[in-house]
Amino acid sequence: MQLRQILAVLQKQNKYVTLQRHVARLLIQQRVLRLHVMVPSVTNLVRRSNSELVLN
Structure with a gap:
């Protein structure tokens, strides 16, 4: 093999x-x-529970 072939x-x-x-x-x-x-x-669960508390 030539160098070009090896490089290819x-x-x-x-x-x-x-x-x-x-x-x-x-x-x-x-x-x-x-x-x-x-x-x-966990942060989404906390946010969800906080928003439910606020809404209720």
Whole structure:
């Protein structure tokens, strides 16, 4: 293999790894967002209970 061929192969591998990292990051963000939607935060629960107290 010539140097140009080696560099081309390495560049393709680098793009593939970068794509893998990007997909992994998106999947992690999606799971974190889904977790936030499923589990209300404590501050939201406190705000909700305070507003219900004020409304009642």
